[in-house]
Amino acid sequence: MNKLPLNDAQFNLQQVLLLMNYLTEWLIRSGVGYTEFTAALKPIFYEQALQELQRIEQKPTISAISLLSGLHRKDVTAYKQTVEEGKALTEAAISEPISVPSRVIGLxxxxxxKESLAFYSETENSFEHLVKRVSTERHPRSVLNELIRLGVVTEDEENVVLQKGPFIPDPSLLEARKILTNNLTAHLAAGLHNLFQNNGATYLEQAICADELTEKSINILHDESLKLWQEYSLRLLKLASERCALDEGKPEATQTFRFGVYQHDGE
Structure with missing residues (x-):
């Protein structure tokens, strides 16, 4: 039997919101706001609603998809038409908001x-004029502060200077984000599988938690965790390498194995 209390929507929502605190921190630090994020979620909710209807063997009508996903019927219709045309959902004719700071830089x-603009000028191109061409609802100073926070521009006396560096992604930082995303995705997939599964095999998804500790104890546990990880990860990596060599070239060798360990401490 399904162990997740699906009939308690409010309970499940609160659990997801606990995770969203950290994901929202990631988004805001990266310059992604509420409107852009919610717009980007639309096709994800559409696809998940389709999967749920398929699971319960119910016809994927516009009404059914709209009811499950919470999407407006016109958005569902646009997504269905896009799929029928063989296009990606992101190509659907749906109005998606773009952040004012992003549009300012794009314009x-x-x-x-030129890369340096006066913040205000009556006779030449200025940053204030640029912002007002994009939106009359956002104050130019607020937009400037946001772009400075993101490292996209700097302010030099009365001028706003565009920084070229942020437009050239750091490969090491991109790779770190990809690794984190892959690890979190696998962890969530394992946990949700265990919650949803019906009398089938479960994945290893466990943690050890100890509280009321001093900083000295935390340091001891931290060091021991690293030692254990180094020891056991090498053993598992050796076995994984052997299995990869044995399975190489087999047509049924299509699966991926991921084993992860994390450590965190705080008050």
Missing amino acids: WLAEGW
Whole structure:
């Protein structure tokens, strides 16, 4: 029997929101706001609603998809038409908000203006003029502060200077984000499988937790954790390498194995 209390939507929502605190921190630090994020979620909710309807063997009508996903019927219709045309969901004719700071930088680059603009000027192109071309609802100073926070521009006396560095992603940082995403995805997939599974095999998904500890004890546990990880990860890596060599070239060798360990401490 399904162990997740599906009939308690509020309970499940609260659990997800606990995770969202950390994901939202990641988004905001990266310059992704609420409107952009919720717009990006639409096709994900659409696809998950389709999967659920398939699981319960119910016809994927527009009404059924809309009811399950919470999406407006016109959005569901647009997604269905896009899929029927063989296109990606991201190509659906749905109005998606773009953040004002992003649009300001996009317009700046598209116009080919110089990299340094006066914040305000009555006679030449200025940052204030640029912002007002994009939106009259956002104060230019607020937009500037956000772009400075993201490291996209700097302010030099009365001028706003566009930084080229942020447009060239750091490969090491991109790889670190990909690794984190892959690890978190696998962890969530294992945990949700265990919650949803019906009398089948479960994945290893356990943690040890100890509280009321001093900083000295935390340091001891931290060091021991690293020692154990180094010892056992090498053993498992050796076995994984052997199995990869044995399975290489087999047509049924299509699966991926991931084993992860994490450590965290705090008050």
